Amino acid sequence: MDIQERLTAFAMLGAGWVMWFLVGLSIIGLAVILERAWAFFNTRDDMPKLREDLTKRLAEQDVEGALKRLESSPSFEAGIVRAGLESVEDGAKVVEQRIDAARSIAQQRMQRNLAFLGTVGNNAPFVGLLGTVIGVIRAFHSLEQSAGQVSNGLMAEVGEALVATAIGLLVALPAVAAFNLFMRTVKSRLSWADALGHDIRAHAELNERRAQSGAEEA
Secondary structure (H helix, E strand, O other): OOHHHHHHHHHOOOOHHHHHHHHHHHHHHHHHHHHHHHHHHHOOOOHHHHHHHHHHHHHOOOHHHHHHHHHOOOOHHHHHHHHHHOOHHHOHHHHHHHHHHHHHHHHHHHOOOHHHHHHHHHHHHHHHHHHHHHHHHHHHHHHHHOOOOOOHHHHHHHHHHHHHHHHHHHHHHHHHHHHHHHHHHHHHHHHHHHHHHHHHHHHHHHHHHHHHHHHHHO
16 A cells, blocks of 8 residues: 555545544633633732832832832732842842842743643644645545535535634634733733842842942941
8 A cells, every 4th residue: 555545544534533633722722821811810910009119118228118018919020029139138140140030930930831822823724724635535535436426425525624624723813812912911021020120130239339338438
C-alpha cells in the first residue's frame, strides 16, 4: 500500500474525530478564559490611588505605612513593588534587583495558560481545514462509488467538510480575542508595576544621597 492509499484509508475514517477534537479544545479554552478572567478580576486595584498613597507615605518617610498599604492591595503590581520596598534599607541596587525578580515571577503567574489560548487561536483553523480535506476526500470517494451521480451521501460529505472549517474558525476567534485581551492586561499591569518601582528606587536613591551627605558633614 503506497502513501496515497494510506492517506485515503485514513480519510475514510471520517472527520468526526476532528470536530470532536475541536470541541474539546473549545471547552478547555473556555475554562482557561474563565480562570484567567477570575484571576485578573480578583487582583484588580485602583492604581492611581495606590500610587498616590504610596508616594505620600514615602515622602513622609513612613516605610512601614507604605508596606501596610501595599499588603492591603490584592494586585500583582503591589506584590512586585513590595518586594523592593522591603529591601529599601539595603540600597537602590538591591531594590532594583528585588523588583526585577518579583516582576518576572508575577509576569509568569499572570501569563499562566495564555500560551494554550495563543496556540489554539493560531492552529484551530488548520485543524478545521484538516477536517475539510478529509470531508472532500470522502466526497470524491462517494462520487466515484456512485458513478458520478450526486447522492445524499455525497452531499453529507460536502456538508461535513464545510462544518469542520466553520468549527475551526469558531474555536479560534474567541481564543485569539481572549489571548490579546489578557496580554494587553498583563502589559498594562507590568507598566504600572514599573511606575511604582521607579518611585521605590527614587526613594532608595534619595535615602542614599542623604546618608552620604550626612556622612560628609560629620
